[in-house]
Amino acid sequence: MRLKGLLIGAMLGAMAGTPALAPAALAQDGIYVPLFSYRTGPFAGSGIPIANGMSDYLNMLNARDGGIGGVRLIVEECETGYDTKKGVECYESTKSKKPVVTNPYSTGITLQLIPKAAVDKIPVLSMAYGLSASADGERFPWVFNPPATYWDGLSMIMKYIAGKEGGFDKLKGKTIGYIFFDGGYGREPIPLLEQFAKTYGFDTKLYPVPAAEMQNQSAQWLSVRRDRPNYMIMWGWGAMNPTAVREAARTNFPMDRFLGVWWSGGEDDARPAGEGAKGYLTLNFHGVGADYPAIQDIVKHVIGKNSQTPRDKVGENLYNRGVYNSVLIAEAIRTAQQITGKKLVTGEDVRRGLESLTITEARWKEIGLPGFAAPITNVSCTDHNGHHAAYMQQWDGQKWVKVSDWITPMKEQVRPLLEAAAKDYVEKNTGWPKRTEACDKRS
Amino acid sequence: MDLLYKIFLDPFVQMGAAPDLLLQTLWEGLVGGVLYALIALGFVLIFKASGVFNFAQGIMVVFAGLTLVGLFGVISGLGNVNEHVAAFAALGLTVGVMFVLAVGIERLVLRPLVNQPDIILFMATFGLTYVLIGVGELIFGGEPKVMITGELFLPRGSTDWEVFGGFVSFQHIDLAAAIIASLMVAGLAVFFSKTRIGRALRAVADSHKAALSVGISLEQIWVIVWFASGLVALVTGIMWAARSDVSFALQIIALRALPVLILGGFTSIPGAIVGGLIIGVGEKLGEFYWGPLLGGGIESWLAYFIALVFLLFRPQGLFGEKIIERV
Numbered sequence: 001m002r003l004k005g006l007l008i009g010a011m012l013g014a015m016a017g018t019p020a021l022a023p024a025a026l027a028q029d030g031i032y033v034p035l036f037s038y039r040t041g042p043f044a045g046s047g048i049p050i051a052n053g054m055s056d057y058l059n060m061l062n063a064r065d066g067g068i069g070g071v072r073l074i075v076e077e078c079e080t081g082y083d084t085k086k087g088v089e090c091y092e093s094t095k096s097k098k099p100v101v102t103n104p105y106s107t108g109i110t111l112q113l114i115p116k117a118a119v120d121k122i123p124v125l126s127m128a129y130g131l132s133a134s135a136d137g138e139r140f141p142w143v144f145n146p147p148a149t150y151w152d153g154l155s156m157i158m159k160y161i162a163g164k165e166g167g168f169d170k171l172k173g174k175t176i177g178y179i180f181f182d183g184g185y186g187r188e189p190i191p192l193l194e195q196f197a198k199t200y201g202f203d204t205k206l207y208p209v210p211a212a213e214m215q216n217q218s219a220q221w222l223s224v225r226r227d228r229p230n231y232m233i234m235w236g237w238g239a240m241n242p243t244a245v246r247e248a249a250r251t252n253f254p255m256d257r258f259l260g261v262w263w264s265g266g267e268d269d270a271r272p273a274g275e276g277a278k279g280y281l282t283l284n285f286h287g288v289g290a291d292y293p294a295i296q297d298i299v300k301h302v303i304g305k306n307s308q309t310p311r312d313k314v315g316e317n318l319y320n321r322g323v324y325n326s327v328l329i330a331e332a333i334r335t336a337q338q339i340t341g342k343k344l345v346t347g348e349d350v351r352r353g354l355e356s357l358t359i360t361e362a363r364w365k366e367i368g369l370p371g372f373a374a375p376i377t378n379v380s381c382t383d384h385n386g387h388h389a390a391y392m393q394q395w396d397g398q399k400w401v402k403v404s405d406w407i408t409p410m411k412e413q414v415r416p417l418l419e420a421a422a423k424d425y426v427e428k429n430t431g432w433p434k435r436t437e438a439c440d441k442r443s
Numbered sequence: 444m445d446l447l448y449k450i451f452l453d454p455f456v457q458m459g460a461a462p463d464l465l466l467q468t469l470w471e472g473l474v475g476g477v478l479y480a481l482i483a484l485g486f487v488l489i490f491k492a493s494g495v496f497n498f499a500q501g502i503m504v505v506f507a508g509l510t511l512v513g514l515f516g517v518i519s520g521l522g523n524v525n526e527h528v529a530a531f532a533a534l535g536l537t538v539g540v541m542f543v544l545a546v547g548i549e550r551l552v553l554r555p556l557v558n559q560p561d562i563i564l565f566m567a568t569f570g571l572t573y574v575l576i577g578v579g580e581l582i583f584g585g586e587p588k589v590m591i592t593g594e595l596f597l598p599r600g601s602t603d604w605e606v607f608g609g610f611v612s613f614q615h616i617d618l619a620a621a622i623i624a625s626l627m628v629a630g631l632a633v634f635f636s637k638t639r640i641g642r643a644l645r646a647v648a649d650s651h652k653a654a655l656s657v658g659i660s661l662e663q664i665w666v667i668v669w670f671a672s673g674l675v676a677l678v679t680g681i682m683w684a685a686r687s688d689v690s691f692a693l694q695i696i697a698l699r700a701l702p703v704l705i706l707g708g709f710t711s712i713p714g715a716i717v718g719g720l721i722i723g724v725g726e727k728l729g730e731f732y733w734g735p736l737l738g739g740g741i742e743s744w745l746a747y748f749i750a751l752v753f754l755l756f757r758p759q760g761l762f763g764e765k766i767i768e769r770v
Contacts, residue, residue, distance in 0.1 A: 040576075042692030044585025182740045208740035212695045215687040218471045219730035219742055226457075226464055226731070239587060239692035246687065250601070250614060272589045272688055 030072040031333060031345060033058060034094040036105050039308075041081035042214065043238035045268055046318060050105065051077060052309040053322020056298045061330060063301035068330055069337045071344055082238070084108035091116065100336075100350040101125050101329055107185040110134075110143075117142035118433055123351040125332070127325045128153075128262060128285065132188055135385030136422035137355065141437045144354045146328065146379050147285050147388035151418060152409030153261045154189040154233070156283060158196055159407055160259065160392050161231050172201035177229035179220060179236070179244060182208035185263075186235040192417060193233075199413075205229055214240040221247040234260040241269035249276025255395075256281065262390065266318045270395040278397045283407075285390040286324045286373040288400050290315030294368030295323065317393075317400055324373060331367075331376075332357050339440055355381050356440045374406055381439035387411045454732035463609030468731045469724060474617040476723020477624040478683055482700040483707065483715035484628060485675040488635075490709045491648040492668040493553065495564040499571040501697025503673060506544075506575050508680030508689035511537045512588040530594035541673030549665045557661070576691065587690035590681060592616060597685060620682040627678055631671065632712050640667060648710065702750035708760030717761055718750075725749045 035058075037051035038044060058075045067073050076097075078090035087109030091102060102117070102124050104110045110130035117124045124143045126134070132149035134140040148156075161176070162168045178193055180186030186208070197204045205227045207220040217240075224232065232253060236244050241264045248258050256279040260269075265282030273280075290296065295315055303311055313319055336345040336353030345353070359367075359376040378386035389406035426432040458465045482500060489497040497503075514533035518524055524532075552567050593599060598615035635641035646654040647664050655661060683693060699722070707718025726749070730742040753761070 040580050040585050040691070042690065042695065044580075045587040045688075045690055048584070048586055206739060208738065210740045210743045212698070212743045213740070214692050214695075215683070215690070216475065216696060216699075216742075218475065219468075219727050219734070220739075222464070222468055222471060222727070222731055223734070223739075225467070226461065239688065239690045242587065243687040250612070252612075268587065272587075 030074040032074045032097050032099050034099050035077045036080050037077045038082040043082040046238050049318035050322040053319040054326045056302045057323045057326035059306050060298045060302045068333050069343050088112050100347050122347040133421035137382045137384040139422045141435045144384045146386045150188045151192045151414045152387050155410035156407040175203045175229040177205040177232045179207040179234050182210045215243050217247045221251045232258045234264045236264045242272045245277050246273045249273045255279035267316050280395045283390045284393045288317045292369050462607040466611045472724030472727035476720035479703050480716045480719025481624050481679045483703040485672040487715045488668045488672045498568040501694035502572045502575045503676035504680045505694050507677035508684045509583040510540050513583050526594045545666050545669035587688035590684035592685045616685045702746040705750040708762050711762035714762035722746045
């Protein structure tokens with residue numbers, strides 16, 4: 001009996017700790033694209049719509065076009081629960097199936113996979129997340145983070161704030177608060193924020209939110225009430241976002257001075273706070289809504305057939321984020337096919353495809369997403385990010401509304417810091433390999 | 444010297460300079476503390492009756508909250524049903540679900556493990572946690588849900604009390620949480636101290652064998668305490684989720700009851716209440732006044748620190764029984 005109890009406990013414990021792979025065919029006759037997702041756990045609220053958008057777009061390409069260049073995509077999700085350990089297990093369990101690209105969908109997981117990418121010849125696509133410094137293609141030839149780094153995001157937010165105040169010189173003497181998820185993701189922009197504070201003479205206040213306190217932020221917002229910052233910037237994720245928006249409303253913080261990065265802008269981040277969320281701002285780098293031909297194709301070919309997405313969730317912000325991510329994957333594969341002349345491309349080919357990735361305005365239109373996002377034109381061998389523009393959106397109580405033009409990042413400030421950080425990373429990781437990969441697209 | 448000033452003097456200077464903020468911090472701490480006390484109470488009830496540390500208490504909070512919101516959605520979707528009727532029908536049904544869960548746990552988990560070492564029962568509640576997570580995600584999905592509040596006539600909005608040249612803001616939902624939690628705690632305290640079942644529970648807590656010998660049904664007591672614990676989980680779920688959302692992230696908060704239990708003792712209902720309040724207020728004061736010195740975000744470990752400091756002086760906790768075993 002005792003043994004039985006222990007066995008049951010051990011089995012259940014083991015079940016809880018094992019990453020779950022959705023069934024898929026082996027990568028023999030198709031292009032294998034694993035998608036690391038999190039439909040369970042504390043971050044599922046953010047993870048589910050993104051996973052839906054990513055899967056649906058790729059499945060739509062299979063249903064509508066028979067894949068890419070006539071080759072079917074083998075799409076397989078691996079459940080990480082946003083847990084770094086499970087993410088690495090997902091990577092190890094999918095590696096043997098010859099993935100052409102890895103999508104970690106977590107900065108913590110990305111940081112673990114960066115050293116593995118060059119060894120296993122599988123490029124890492126950490127779309128607008130991960131290690132900002134990995135934009136340095138000379139030092140990180142296997143890692144890509146377009147369309148913009150976290151540092152770009154912060155610089156765009158600062159530009160927006162400066163615009164509201166009448167110029168960067170008007171920031172002198174102001175206080176800018178930064179509430180962030182207390183992990184690799186949230187800490188990423190702090191060096192740049194401190195640099196900006198020094199340059200422009202404003203004061204910063206940091207409000208870390210540990211994972212265990214995501215839904216218990218009253219102490220942080222009491223501190224906000226005490227410190228009275230002129231603006232609040234948020235780097236939140238999962239349950240942290242809606243809680244922060246509610247607490248900001250409860251504290252009567254002016255919502256049009258509360259600005260989030262692009263990962264803090266889901267509909268379900270703002271909606272639960274009701275009227276109190278009105279005015280809350282976040283960055284975004286793609287369109288919201290389902291009125292795009294490609295998304296209508298998803299509805300036609302995938303929704304209700306080969307999808308977990310409820311019809312009314314199609315086109316929401318984080319759903320479209322997933323679509324955007326998959327567009328990058330698909331275009332990189334297509335580019336790889338064009339460069340190599342092969343249909344069945346490998347990870348090494350797709351690395352070249354990512355390095356030559358170009359999505360012009362005309363191309364966005366051609367793929368059924370006219371005006372969906374800023375053209376991707378700056379990715380190159382040296383620049384794996386491109387530092388593309390984003391815009392500010394505002395919650396009107398019901399939906400996100402675009403309230404700014406495209407804001408370009410302060411590349412001249414970001415890039416030197418980023419290269420210094422990349423150099424520092426390489427120096428700290430003794431034996432980091434020098435780039436040997438040839439270059440198809442010089443910047 | 445500057446550091447010593449920042450640690451030992453500056454926080455008190457701040458308290459004196461902005462007493463409204465001090466009051467606000469104390470209030471937020473008390474509200475948080477009441478909710479911690481409720482969670483701790485769920486642990487204490489089961490520990491008293493069976494000596495089991497119920498690791499599943501946190502997920503029971505989430506499960507109860509999700510069931511309520513899910514059933515409300517189903518009933519509202521039936522057609523022309525008044526939202527308040529739907530909410531209270533969902534509440535009643537959720538109570539029923541928690542009862543079925545209690546019976547199920549007693550039959551399928553506890554009864555087969557009777558007389559096994561406590562660690563086996565603890566492992567079983569660990570397993571139960573993951574079963575409830577899995578079943579919960581299967582039925583309700585992983586997305587956070589908005590808790591029904593207005594539908595249950597729970598108040599919204601806030602009242603500002605102008606004081607000391609500033610103000611203290613009282614969220615009506617927090618006031619309701621404090622009142623409901625206090626009533627619930629008082630009700631449970633009376634139930635378990637004044638009724639026959641309560642006395643039976645105390646007998647079971649003292650000795651399973653002695654209780655069995657005088658005709659007390661262990662099975663019945665276990666169902667009752669797991670059901671009571673389920674009700675506490677439901678109230679906690681409603682109140683906490685009203686401040687944020689019902690999501691699986693909420694189960695982490697239940698672990699905040701651990702320092703409350705260390706402080707208050709695993710067998711004491713007053714200990715759970717006083718411990719909850721001390722931890723709630725202590726962590727808020729610590730985070731607010733001393734947190735910036737350490738880079739902020741100290742709340743999650745400060746509670747344990749407070750509990751450990753108490754243990755230095757009272758190893759049995761505030762109200763726990765001092766056990767002296769002679770060898």
